Amino acid sequence: MNTGGTDPIEKLLWIDLPEDIDLDMGVFRLNPAVPLPIEPEDGETIDIENVTWDKIVAACLLVLANEPSHIHAAYYREFLTALRPELTEELLEASQGCIADGDWSSAEDVLLALRGFAPESAAAMHAMARYYDLRSKSEASEAFKEAAEAAYSELLSDHIAPAEAWFDAGEFRYRCGDFRRSLETLEYYLDIAEDGENVSEARRMVSLCRDQGQADDLYMAAYTALNEGRLEEGTELAREFRDGKPGGWPGWFLLGWALRLSERWEEARIAFEGAVHRGCAEGSLFNELAMCLRALGDYESSAKALEQALRRDPENIKILSNMAVLQLERGNEAEALRWLNTALTMDPDDPVCKSLMERIEDKE
Numbered sequence: 001m002n003t004g005g006t007d008p009i010e011k012l013l014w015i016d017l018p019e020d021i022d023l024d025m026g027v028f029r030l031n032p033a034v035p036l037p038i039e040p041e042d043g044e045t046i047d048i049e050n051v052t053w054d055k056i057v058a059a060c061l062l063v064l065a066n067e068p069s070h071i072h073a074a075y076y077r078e079f080l081t082a083l084r085p086e087l088t089e090e091l092l093e094a095s096q097g098c099i100a101d102g103d104w105s106s107a108e109d110v111l112l113a114l115r116g117f118a119p120e121s122a123a124a125m126h127a128m129a130r131y132y133d134l135r136s137k138s139e140a141s142e143a144f145k146e147a148a149e150a151a152y153s154e155l156l157s158d159h160i161a162p163a164e165a166w167f168d169a170g171e172f173r174y175r176c177g178d179f180r181r182s183l184e185t186l187e188y189y190l191d192i193a194e195d196g197e198n199v200s201e202a203r204r205m206v207s208l209c210r211d212q213g214q215a216d217d218l219y220m221a222a223y224t225a226l227n228e229g230r231l232e233e234g235t236e237l238a239r240e241f242r243d244g245k246p247g248g249w250p251g252w253f254l255l256g257w258a259l260r261l262s263e264r265w266e267e268a269r270i271a272f273e274g275a276v277h278r279g280c281a282e283g284s285l286f287n288e289l290a291m292c293l294r295a296l297g298d299y300e301s302s303a304k305a306l307e308q309a310l311r312r313d314p315e316n317i318k319i320l321s322n323m324a325v326l327q328l329e330r331g332n333e334a335e336a337l338r339w340l341n342t343a344l345t346m347d348p349d350d351p352v353c354k355s356l357m358e359r360i361e362d363k364e
Helices: 053-066 073-083 087-100 104-117 122-139 142-157 163-175 179-192 197-210 217-227 231-244 249-261 265-277 283-295 299-312 317-329 333-346 351-363
Strands: 013-015 036-038
Touching: 036 053, 053 073, 053 104, 073 104, 087 104, 087 122, 104 122, 122 142, 122 163, 142 163, 163 179, 163 197, 179 197, 179 217, 217 231, 217 249, 231 249, 249 265, 249 283, 265 283, 283 299, 283 317, 299 317, 317 333, 317 351, 333 351
Parallel strands: none
Antiparallel strands: 013 036
């Protein structure tokens, strides 16, 4: 996913070990025939006397992140393991810190270094998959969804993954609407997992997919049609599914979504409220309901629905941007700016939020 145009390895310098250096590191012996990389700062002249092991470690990780099949990759991995036995844990902790701070770019750099350093590590694979998963959730990006699916597929392919990776993959696939694969993934998770919070959530999603029909052919056909913009066909299929399973909320939610896409606001509102009455408490439902209520001019109820959505999914960019749109329509530009600034802190490149911000700034 790193799309920078310049190869980071090109800026590295390669140093030969001095003749008087002690080659013996205990569990590892330095090979003087293998040059070690060092990353110079802009305009810096490398003085061998000032080269530190930390700088060499950072440069070795840069090599492994960007060229994991480098001719000396295996040597650098052994060298780093000897020098920093806890390096995997250090990199995992560093990546989590970056994610917590919203520094997605640095988190990706750290995780690519971790994957290059420990390519067979299930923990490293899981961390990378979770990174793309969280990024796709934050930014609603198809590219990150594809990267997350590829990472989860690689992790799960040899059944080396921990149980929680199966849960994360199943939850991700459910959120993306891949209900059949989600069902398969979560059922395997339930076979291997011990009791816990995620077990209860997995059982809930499995029940929705299997017992309430989200993995059924009719539901999937409606869902696919709506995603592909075939609204009339998707609405008919959604209505047929809802009528066949009126007691569960998935059909009401699906029909509400179909009607909202067609801007049939009042009908969509009724369908979404039908889903609420049948036990649906998804953040996405309240976000959809809020859009309908806003379009119908019921700003107070729309705000309450968005508050419900945010309680369930406080970092969802779509919900935050919809709150900003609502405040703009109510004439509260200062409040709209507050919501947009919150959203742009999470994703500075979100096109909807940037467009809304420009709209406000153009009026000033």
